[in-house]
Amino acid sequence: MAKHIVARVEDIPVGERKTFSVRGRAIVVFNQGGEFFAILDKCPHSGAPLSKGTLVSLVESGEPGVYQRSRPGEMLKCPWHSWEFDIRTGQSYCDPASTRAKKYAVSVEPGCALAKGPFNADTFPVSLEDNYVIVEM
Amino acid sequence: MHLVIIVDMARISFHSSHNKHMSAYRAIAKGAGRSVGKHMDDQVLLDRAFDGFTELPVKGAVDCDVHPAVPGTGALLKYMDDHWREQIVERGIDGLDAMSFPPGIGALGREDWRLPAGKPGSDPDRTIKDVLDGFDLSFAILNCLYHVQGAYDENMSIGLARAVNNWVKAEWLDRDPRFRASIVIPTESPELAVDEIDRLASDKRFVQIMMLAGGEIPMGRRFHWPIFRAAEKHGLPITVHAGTNYRHAPTSIGWPSFFVEEYVGHPHMFQMQLLSLITEGVFTKFPNLKFVFAESGFTWLPPSIWRANKTWKAMRVETPWVDRPPAEIVRSNFRFTLQPSDIALDGTGLAKTIEHIGSDDVILFSTDYPHAHFEGKRALPPGLSDSQIRKICIDNPLATYPRLKEASR
Amino acid sequence: MNVQLKDAPTGTQVRGNPGKLKVIDGDVHPIPRSLDDLRPFLSKEWGEHLTNYGLRYRLPYATAPAYPKATPALARRDAWPPEGGPPGSSLRFMQEQFLDPCNIEYGIMHCLYPIPMMERNLSFANALSSAVNDWQYHEWSQKDRRMKATISLSGEDAAGAIKEIERCAKVSRDFVQASMPGRITEPHGRQRYWPIYEVLERLGLPLAIHVGGEGGVPGGAGWPSYYQETHHNTSFMNRELITSMIFEGVFDRFPDLKLVLVESGFAWIPALSWRLDRQWLRMRDEVPHVKHPPSHYIRKNIYLTTQPMDEPERPDDLRDIIEWIGWDRLMMATDYPHWDFDDPGLAFKVRLTEAEKRQLFSENARAVYRLD
Numbered sequence: 001m002a003k004h005i006v007a008r009v010e011d012i013p014v015g016e017r018k019t020f021s022v023r024g025r026a027i028v029v030f031n032q033g034g035e036f037f038a039i040l041d042k043c044p045h046s047g048a049p050l051s052k053g054t055l056v057s058l059v060e061s062g063e064p065g066v067y068q069r070s071r072p073g074e075m076l077k078c079p080w081h082s083w084e085f086d087i088r089t090g091q092s093y094c095d096p097a098s099t100r101a102k103k104y105a106v107s108v109e110p111g112c113a114l115a116k117g118p119f120n121a122d123t124f125p126v127s128l129e130d131n132y133v134i135v136e137m
Numbered sequence: 138m139h140l141v142i143i144v145d146m147a148r149i150s151f152h153s154s155h156n157k158h159m160s161a162y163r164a165i166a167k168g169a170g171r172s173v174g175k176h177m178d179d180q181v182l183l184d185r186a187f188d189g190f191t192e193l194p195v196k197g198a199v200d201c202d203v204h205p206a207v208p209g210t211g212a213l214l215k216y217m218d219d220h221w222r223e224q225i226v227e228r229g230i231d232g233l234d235a236m237s238f239p240p241g242i243g244a245l246g247r248e249d250w251r252l253p254a255g256k257p258g259s260d261p262d263r264t265i266k267d268v269l270d271g272f273d274l275s276f277a278i279l280n281c282l283y284h285v286q287g288a289y290d291e292n293m294s295i296g297l298a299r300a301v302n303n304w305v306k307a308e309w310l311d312r313d314p315r316f317r318a319s320i321v322i323p324t325e326s327p328e329l330a331v332d333e334i335d336r337l338a339s340d341k342r343f344v345q346i347m348m349l350a351g352g353e354i355p356m357g358r359r360f361h362w363p364i365f366r367a368a369e370k371h372g373l374p375i376t377v378h379a380g381t382n383y384r385h386a387p388t389s390i391g392w393p394s395f396f397v398e399e400y401v402g403h404p405h406m407f408q409m410q411l412l413s414l415i416t417e418g419v420f421t422k423f424p425n426l427k428f429v430f431a432e433s434g435f436t437w438l439p440p441s442i443w444r445a446n447k448t449w450k451a452m453r454v455e456t457p458w459v460d461r462p463p464a465e466i467v468r469s470n471f472r473f474t475l476q477p478s479d480i481a482l483d484g485t486g487l488a489k490t491i492e493h494i495g496s497d498d499v500i501l502f503s504t505d506y507p508h509a510h511f512e513g514k515r516a517l518p519p520g521l522s523d524s525q526i527r528k529i530c531i532d533n534p535l536a537t538y539p540r541l542k543e544a545s546r
Numbered sequence: 547m548n549v550q551l552k553d554a555p556t557g558t559q560v561r562g563n564p565g566k567l568k569v570i571d572g573d574v575h576p577i578p579r580s581l582d583d584l585r586p587f588l589s590k591e592w593g594e595h596l597t598n599y600g601l602r603y604r605l606p607y608a609t610a611p612a613y614p615k616a617t618p619a620l621a622r623r624d625a626w627p628p629e630g631g632p633p634g635s636s637l638r639f640m641q642e643q644f645l646d647p648c649n650i651e652y653g654i655m656h657c658l659y660p661i662p663m664m665e666r667n668l669s670f671a672n673a674l675s676s677a678v679n680d681w682q683y684h685e686w687s688q689k690d691r692r693m694k695a696t697i698s699l700s701g702e703d704a705a706g707a708i709k710e711i712e713r714c715a716k717v718s719r720d721f722v723q724a725s726m727p728g729r730i731t732e733p734h735g736r737q738r739y740w741p742i743y744e745v746l747e748r749l750g751l752p753l754a755i756h757v758g759g760e761g762g763v764p765g766g767a768g769w770p771s772y773y774q775e776t777h778h779n780t781s782f783m784n785r786e787l788i789t790s791m792i793f794e795g796v797f798d799r800f801p802d803l804k805l806v807l808v809e810s811g812f813a814w815i816p817a818l819s820w821r822l823d824r825q826w827l828r829m830r831d832e833v834p835h836v837k838h839p840p841s842h843y844i845r846k847n848i849y850l851t852t853q854p855m856d857e858p859e860r861p862d863d864l865r866d867i868i869e870w871i872g873w874d875r876l877m878m879a880t881d882y883p884h885w886d887f888d889d890p891g892l893a894f895k896v897r898l899t900e901a902e903k904r905q906l907f908s909e910n911a912r913a914v915y916r917l918d
Contacts, residue, residue: 179838179839179842182839183827183839186824186827242829243829243831244828244829350766350767351766351767351768352767352768353768354768354769355767355768355769355770355771356767357771358771381766384768385763385765385766385768386762386763386766387766388733388765388766388782388786388790389728389729389763389764389765389766389779389782389783389786390728390729390730390732390733390734390783390786390787390790391731391732391733391762392732392733393733393786393789393790393793394733394735394736394790394793394794395793395829395832395833396829396832397793397825397826397828397829397830397832397833398733398789398790398793400825400829401789401793401818401821401822401825402766402785402786402789404821405765405766405782405785405786406765406766406767408778408782409765409766409767409768409770409775409779409782410767412770412774412775412778413767413770413771413775416770416771416772416774416775417771434817434821436817436820436821437814437817437818437821439813439817439858439863440781440811440813440814440817440856440867441778441814442859443813443856443857443858443859444778444781444811444813444854444856445778446857446859447854447856447857448774448777448778449774451616451774451885451886452616452772452773452774452777455772455773455774456772456774464859477821477824477825478824479817479820479821479824479825480820480824481816481819481820481823481841482820482823482824482827482839482841486816486817486820486870489866490817492863493858493860493863493866495859509828510828
């Protein structure tokens, strides 16, 4: 497990997403309400690019005809078959025990902290003033 | 009139053309396909279609689908209220058998179960002999298909339903303590249906409520919930029997030309209802309610529950009250009667099908008397283990019907 | 180097099919950017009719489907062409996103907008039929040789449909079959449609029936509430039309007619086949013209495309199903660019041998469509 600097914070504004290749793997980083989430850009069901999915609310119900909406933007809906994944855990809503989107830990670090390492950013110019998005893989 | 005569003539010549010593069903099968026989492989397959079917190895089975036939509205007169008694006679209202199940059709009255006169299944004593005694049953549940659901006048529909239920009670339930029955209701009028359920529920010999697979609006819709609420209150399962009141064409592609075509299509109505009951949230609202699909077939279940699961994963936000995979709901809340057992002509398919369903709790023994699905008393299709037979014949029905369990103690 | 700050080309890369298996795709959906794209193929009069009255289907909404679909335009969310237009309207983007990376050897086209056979004005339906067919040929088959056209019929007018089949068959062998929707005015086996089947059999063109149609109540249980029900219902429609065609005697009368059922999966075929046989056994005196058990015709005349893939609870159960059907009856289809797309590399959740893959992914279709 190594830490990879993938972007400056300002490169992924709130509500946006960006895809990266980290150690040969396509990953997508979402900025959802100022929080970053990193997920393998491949749906565990049929391989669709999750970076093209939508972020929607969690809709539940205990009573037919009643829709309880919560956690707006925290369910990642696959762009093909509409399976929903919890952006915090990667778990499939319908099959949480055995189906999950591969999730990676993300953190934000100031450039001054990164200077100390260890981080993989051989070709990435790190400036001490900026904040960076770090993905662990 | 001409038509009736032609039909009768056909049946007479058909009856006289077969070998009396042959088993009755095979006689139907052979007689029904006079043109077949040139194709040797086909003929071999047909001749062996019932190889491997076996008789019940256990006593005390429960037959969950037996059809008593109402001879005609005349037989119901003394069981209906004064208004309808007068109207039936004044307006000549008769011939209300369901077009989905015309009692004259050969396959709906097995040769050796037909009566010297009258519709097959219209003589309680014969049914006692053929079914209760013949299969050594502990109980047989009567599903009367007289078509009270067909009436567009809901008052006529409830008038007929009351009469049929009273008739079943007096002529059948009182005749043999092993008979049980389904409460027939005017399904298009839930309010009146609930009155009828409440009226009869205290008689523990009524063990469930019957609806038809085809109706005006899908079964899961809120409109029908008063019926389900009453069912839950009284601890009664709902049986959904094949058939439709023809408010719509019975298939999605229109009106089939042939009876056999329509009959083959019944499972599609059942599958629509299965989806409707699940998607509309009936089991969120009434989690303990059991649905018994009767004469539905069941070998169609695996692909149906697989696809329901898959589509639910995609579209569950449309119906967020469905909080578990449809296949699980089917295994916990739906039951299916044994006949017809639509397995391959060569006798294969059943064991794998039950594995694919993922449960052997869901099948309930039935003969579907007097309809013809098997030969003699060999009602069990090949492919069932001994323990599955025991479950299907006894354990599953008792687990499904609280009133039978109570009575069998 | 561990970090690259450039965007990975997601959404356009192949997701499966890593072994570069050749695929003949039984169901690809090109679509006009708008109905205006058809105007070059319509007469001035019918063009004016289109302007003034539009399409008149048997649906409650003027320009929307009866049941809202899963996604906008029924499509994969990553299939909208960057140059604009609905998913499936750009050949360039289809090549880049799908045809090239998925190694599609041939794509069998089903244009679902418009569907001529859903138009109620039969003369206009005939004009639409010719326009859609010409549009497929000129805008797709002639621009990418992989794209094979389906003659979209206005089959309620059998005479008009026959004229169109014969016209297209003369134009090119790029027309590999003719199609009707799953729900039309009468059950498909009825004799009003037989003249069409006769011509197709004579010309060796399969009849494809693509799910859809939406004309009238979708089954004996009445109108369902939800899209998820109607999506599933399409498989009942196919069961019903097989039943109709067999019992009406279509395959006894036209023994060489090939029927291809498109887009309702396939796992339901064995149980239907068993039920057809058992019930025919009981009541075959009603249909004495049917000379064989129904399963005979299913094994001989009927083919199915695989999408949407059936996904058993235990994946290996799919193998039982295919064994029962026969490995020679199924043809891979992706349904690109629709939301319930099946990726050729990942759709089958059961392990297949190379030989089985070749059959399902290309050889069966090659035989059915007589492709090189």
